[in-house]
Every structure is written in structure tokens, then in C-alpha cells.
Amino acid sequence: MIYIISVDLKNPKPIYEQVRDGIKNLIIRGVLEPDEKIPSVREMAQNLAINPNTIQKAYRDLEVQGFVYQIPGKGTFVQSRTPGQNREKMEQLLTEVVERVRELIYLGVSKEEIKQVLDDL
Amino acid sequence: MIYIISVDLKNPKPIYEQVRDGIKNLIIRGVLEPDEKIPSVREMAQNLAINPNTIQKAYRDLEVQGFVYQIPGKGTFVQSRTPGQNREKMEQLLTEVVERVRELIYLGVSKEEIKQVLDDL
DNA sequence: CCATGTGTACTATACCTCATAGTACACATA
DNA sequence: TATGTGTACTATGAGGTATAGTACACATGG
Known part of the structure; x- marks a missing residue:
């Protein structure tokens, strides 16, 4: 996966929301396909120079919203689209x-x- | 002016933003007409059971965004629409x-x- | 002139969120 | 077994939000 996500520390929008919405947009636009693995919490944190806890919060939000699913020991993956729900x-x-x-x-x-x-x- | 603005203290959205957007919507929908006077900071605060400072912050935001203008000693009024700007x-x-x-x-x-x-x- | 209502500014306090750092544990896999 | 993974804590600091209180300058009606 290429890291197209951009984080602006001067933006009043919280970092974890910028990361969350950035990935969400990649999924919605089809850049990331279902069951595709996205970078681990630590990898993404190191790549963006952000604390792992902040990335974890973004990933957790994405899981609650149904955009990804997380498997302990394996990683985080893109959730299949479920039209008509929600x-x-x-x-x-x-x-x-x-x-x-x-x-x-x-x-x-x-x-x-x-x-x-x-x-x- | 009738107080159609609703404030939900359980809403994670800041109170001053709820007040600001509530008035903004009244202006956009045409419920409030240009040069119409809106309730004073203290009156609105008492009516909504909210601190005057919070209302003042909402009014200040509305002025910066160009939806109202404030005249010391007189009050706060709805700004005329300026299409095409911004x-x-x-x-x-x-x-x-x-x-x-x-x-x-x-x-x-x-x-x-x-x-x-x-x-x- | 004076009382009232208005916008405005300032201090201080408490609370919550955000972001960080650090540590730790359980799971999956090569 | 070593490594990478998600997950869960604690603790700290910074910043925004909301409150309370006080104060000043202005406009207006009595």
C-alpha cells in the first residue's frame, strides 16, 4: 500500500480523524480493495511520525464504522461493502x-x- | 424573534457551534431577514440557560463568517446577503x-x- | 442627567479531549 | 523461538470548552 495519507499538524482537526478519514476515502474511492491488508498500527505510526496510540484510535473508529476489521496477531483489513445497511x-x-x-x-x-x-x- | 434554536448538552458538538449553526440556518432559510435584530448576548444566554461568554463566542463566529454584524450599545443584526463572494x-x-x-x-x-x-x- | 441594555474585554477555574510516552500481554506465523 | 500483530493499560502535558465574575464604553429612553 502506498501512503497517500497526509496529516497536517496545524489543522485543528484531530490527527486521528485525519488518518481515519484519509483511509476511509481510499476505501470509498476503491483505491483499497476488500480484504486488502493496510499497514500495521506501528508501521503507519512510524511512517507518519505519529504516536501508535493515535493510529490505533483511528483504526478503532474505522472498525466501529464498518470500514475495516482487525484480527489480533494478523493485522487490519478492508471490510467488504454492505450496501443498503446503516x-x-x-x-x-x-x-x-x-x-x-x-x-x-x-x-x-x-x-x-x-x-x-x-x-x- | 422566536427561539427555535435547540441546544443539546449531551451532543459532543460544542455548545457555541450548536448556537452558531442554529442561527446560521435560520438566516440561510430566510427565517431571519436582513437587518433584523437577533436577541442580545445576555438575553439569548438566559433563554437557553447558557453562559453569556459562550453565546458571545457564537456571535463572534457569525460576524467573522459574515452572517451578522454587531454594533456596540445597539445589538446584533442579520447581515445582508452577498452572492458570489467567498x-x-x-x-x-x-x-x-x-x-x-x-x-x-x-x-x-x-x-x-x-x-x-x-x-x- | 441617569438608569438600562447593549457589545466587548479580561481573569480565573474546572473539565474534557487530544497526543504523547512507556509498558505489557495474547495471538499468529515463519 | 523470534518477530510482528492487535490490544490494553497508566501517566503526563497541551489545548479547547464552558463556567463565573467583573469591568468598561456606547446608545437609548425616561
Whole structure:
């Protein structure tokens, strides 16, 4: 695995959240495939010059959210996708999207521009 | 002004952010009109049973973001909308929207469903 | 002029989260 | 058996959050 994850110590966003969301994005974009092994806690910590406890916290979050699974003695692996589950999470995400789209419209962006961006995904 | 703002002390989101985003949403949705006076720091604090300093921090944030303006001795008022400005902010919002839409698609929601939600705004 | 309400600024305290360092244990595998 | 792995603790320091309290300058109505 290539280490595309970037951590900015000046960012007010906690480090463990930056690591967590960075890996999450790699999984969502398909860069990391199901059952693929991701770097161990200590390896990732050394590579990013971050404390292992902080990486462990990020990995734990990813496991709770269902993006990875951890096997003691073996490692951490990408969890298979399970479409349709987590309706609560989907509604939460939709709420956050709507909130930001409303603000974008308030700032003068048209719905058509926004929908165009979504089409280009 | 009616106090539709709700504050949840059990929410890990800081109180001042809840107040800030609550008022911001009222402005974006048009519930509060330009140059309309919003409750004073002390009045809002007493009404929500929250420390005035916390309300002041929320109001300060709103002023920095351009949603309100404050006049010493008079009060806090809703700022007029300025479309097209803050390109940096618009790009930030778009990034956050895209990130969440990607996750929604990953969870099995189709683009059409998402665009339908936007149309219903 | 004066009392009231307003925004603003400052100190101090307590609590929680974040990040670090260090140590330790159980498991899997070559 | 040695190594790498996830996991679980303790302890410490830094920073953000929320509170309480005090104070000052300004605008307005009586």
C-alpha cells in the first residue's frame, strides 16, 4: 500500500480523524480493495511520525464504522461493502449534504451547478 | 424573534457551534431577514440557560463568517446577503458535499436519489 | 442627567479531549 | 523461538470548552 495519507499538524482537526478519514476515502474511492491488508498500527505510526496510540484510535473508529476489521496477531483489513445497511448513517449524511447545499445556494451557487458537480463524479 | 434554536448538552458538538449553526440556518432559510435584530448576548444566554461568554463566542463566529454584524450599545443584526463572494468558502463547502456524496454512493444510494433530494429544496 | 441594555474585554477555574510516552500481554506465523 | 500483530493499560502535558465574575464604553429612553 502506498501512503497517500497526509496529516497536517496545524489543522485543528484531530490527527486521528485525519488518518481515519484519509483511509476511509481510499476505501470509498476503491483505491483499497476488500480484504486488502493496510499497514500495521506501528508501521503507519512510524511512517507518519505519529504516536501508535493515535493510529490505533483511528483504526478503532474505522472498525466501529464498518470500514475495516482487525484480527489480533494478523493485522487490519478492508471490510467488504454492505450496501443498503446503516440507514441511520445515510440519513445523517444526507442531512449534512442538504445543510451545505443550502449554504451554497445562499452564497449564489445554482442547483444546476451543484448537480453538474455530482454528475462528474 | 422566536427561539427555535435547540441546544443539546449531551451532543459532543460544542455548545457555541450548536448556537452558531442554529442561527446560521435560520438566516440561510430566510427565517431571519436582513437587518433584523437577533436577541442580545445576555438575553439569548438566559433563554437557553447558557453562559453569556459562550453565546458571545457564537456571535463572534457569525460576524467573522459574515452572517451578522454587531454594533456596540445597539445589538446584533442579520447581515445582508452577498452572492458570489467567498470563493474559498464555496470550494470548501463543495469539497465537503462531494466527500459525503461519495460515501452515500458507497453505501448504495444512487445519484438520482440524491439529486431528487436537492430538487426538493 | 441617569438608569438600562447593549457589545466587548479580561481573569480565573474546572473539565474534557487530544497526543504523547512507556509498558505489557495474547495471538499468529515463519 | 523470534518477530510482528492487535490490544490494553497508566501517566503526563497541551489545548479547547464552558463556567463565573467583573469591568468598561456606547446608545437609548425616561
